[in-house]
């Protein structure tokens with residue numbers, strides 16, 4: 283019997299799918315449906331209320347909305363001031379996690395106890411690393427983490443209980459364990475796929491999340507205070523971004539169906555890894571590598587402009603027509619997190635002899651918005667986003683590229699948790715928007 287070639291069958295059917303799944307632009311205008319649930323100015327369709335954070339990208343002047351520099355607020359506090367107020371040598375991730383989860387800043391005693399709770403929670407079930415993480419390792423650490431998250435449910439006798447206190451416990455344990463799932467997943471992959479030595483360092487209960495990440499990652503467990511502080515700030519910048527970003531909205535949608543914490547967070551992970559969302563930090567690095575290889579003179583604005591135009595026209599790089607690290611669904615003039623990253627990049631690049639790379643980044647930052655505006659219809663402005671520089675910072679911290687999106691997840695699990703709790707406490711209604719049917723009835 284001939285074996286059926288499923289790939290050939292799928293290829294043959296592609297044309298039919300495209301024909302029957304294409305909906306003309308004019309129908310969207312006719313029914314007033316906004317693609318991506320946003321109008322051309324980036325204003326999202328309102329789908330909920332939240333007390334967790336606020337994003338500012340326009341200022342209202344009378345009836346007019348004027349694009350302005352972006353602002354990000356966590357539970358009433360501007361993210362820039364939360365970072366600026368950190369004392370020398372102080373780590374901010376944990377106290378910001380307390381703030382986002384519980385809605386108030388912790389006092390000294392509350393923070394001390396919260397840190398003990400996280401330290402106590404930092405531990406995987408017996409043999410979990412051997413039996414789950416080291417089995418079928420993958421270069422895609424986001425997938426490997428998601429598999430681990432779903433498997434952790436099998437070790438939790440209360441996995442399916444959606445009482446708020448049980449969900450708080452599960453979220454705290456996931457927040458504490460995410461760095462281990464990511465780093466051990468990387469070591470397993472690096473050993474089995476790259477033939478490197480494998481080592482599994484346990485976290486130190488006295489250390490912060492950023493310090494433990496570096497300690498577990500490096501063979502000799504060492505890092506400098508500056509490296510850990512830069513990573514801590516990077517985590518703070520990625521922790522939360524409103525209810526509408528793709529992965530947080532996913533968390534809220536899935537939570538509203540009454541599903542368990544492990545499944546909700548696994549769904550959020552699957553969203554975050556997308557290259558238009560958290561996966562962009564890896565894509566930026568691959569794109570920069572491609573630009574370095576294909577642009578001869580990094581100081582020639584015309585040559586860079588021409589190459590970026592080719593990327594936009596799907597003739598270069600991954601042929602998706604996107605310049606990664608540029609543009610944002612909501613921000614207009616600037617993403618406040620990119621501004622913070624840029625300050626670090628400028629300082630680190632000097633220490634690490636990466637000034638020439640920095641110049642290339644600066645060139646792309648200058649020229650890419652022009653090229654995008656020439657090739658696409660941009661109404662609200664286009665500027666670099668949080669992940670334009672994040673990968674460059676991680677590279678200078680000698681963190682392997684496979685861990686860039688997982689680092690985003692290590693931070694954003696806090697925002698997802700806060701939104702899961704807000705959905706559970708305050709909403710109690712399944713999220714179920716409507717699709718206008720344009721189907722024709724047939725005999």
Ligand SMILES: CC(=O)SCCNC(=O)CCNC(=O)[C@H](O)C(C)(C)COP(=O)(O)OP(=O)(O)OC[C@H]1O[C@@H](n2cnc3c(N)ncnc32)[C@H](O)[C@@H]1OP(=O)(O)O
Pocket residue numbers: 318320322324557558559560562594603604605606607608609610611612654658659660661662663664667668669
């Ligand atoms: C943490 C984060 O998730 S930050 C975002 C990370 N993602 C990236 O860096 C990927 C590159 N950027 C993008 O793909 C987009 O800017 C997004 C997905 C972030 C936002 O997309 P949109 O909400 O559609 O942005 P906006 O409405 O301003 O875009 C207008 C047009 O410009 C295009 N555009 C925006 N940014 C870019 C870009 N960087 N490269 C190419 N085209 C772009 C959009 O695709 C859209 O075109 P269309 O009208 O033909 O669909």
Ligand SMILES: O=C([O-])CC(=O)C(=O)O
Pocket residue numbers: 522523526527528559611612668
């Ligand atoms: O808000 C968005 O759409 C994407 C983003 O920047 C984030 O999730 O941090």
